[in-house]
Amino acid sequence: MTYRNGLRQGDGPGMLRVRRPIHAAALGRSAMRYDATVIDPTVPPSGTGCVECDEVGGWWLHLRRCASCGHIGCCDNSPAQHATAHAAVTGHPVIRSFEPGEDWFWDYRTDSFMHGPPLAPPLHHPLDQPVPGPRGRVPADWRSRLNP
Ligand SMILES: [Zn+2]
Numbered sequence: 518m519t520y521r522n523g524l525r526q527g528d529g530p531g532m533l534r535v536r537r538p539i540h541a542a543a544l545g546r547s548a549m550r551y552d553a554t555v556i557d558p559t560v561p562p563s564g565t566g567c568v569e570c571d572e573v574g575g576w577w578l579h580l581r582r583c584a585s586c587g588h589i590g591c592c593d594n595s596p597a598q599h600a601t602a603h604a605a606v607t608g609h610p611v612i613r614s615f616e617p618g619e620d621w622f623w624d625y626r627t628d629s630f631m632h633g634p635p636l637a638p639p640l641h642h643p644l645d646q647p648v649p650g651p652r653g654r655v656p657a658d659w660r661s662r663l664n665p
């Protein structure tokens with residue numbers, strides 16, 4: 518990498534030392550930009566499965582995590598749609614995917630995807646937990662029981 522004055526990164530005197538803190542500060546502001554009244558990055562997920570499905574022996578397709586309180590609920594394609602029900606009952610408006618490899622947030626207030634801060638781990642259900650899940654509770658005709 519070459520700057521206008523020909524100095525490579527690490528060679529420079531004043532200019533490069535000044536640029537780095539400014540850059541870091543900008544990143545810091547960006548990473549902290551979330552609504553702390555509805556997102557609590559410190560609260561861990563409630564468990565590895567949908568809270569309400571686990572209570573009654575139900576099953577789910579995908580899992581969602583409430584960004585306010587950590588409640589794990591099942592997605593809208595699942596038979597019981599407990600994540601959306603939780604948002605409606607509690608007024609907690611933001612969820613994050615609890616699926617491996619997914620990091621999107623959803624805001625029910627705007628019905629749109631959004632970015633959010635890193636939440637307390639774990640960030641997804643166990644990798645050996647099947648989709649749909651959980652193991653042993655998924656009926657053979659599960660595809661015909663999904664919500665569109
Ligand atoms: Zn559920």
Ligand SMILES: [Zn+2]
Nearest residue numbers: 583586588609
């Ligand atoms: Zn919640």
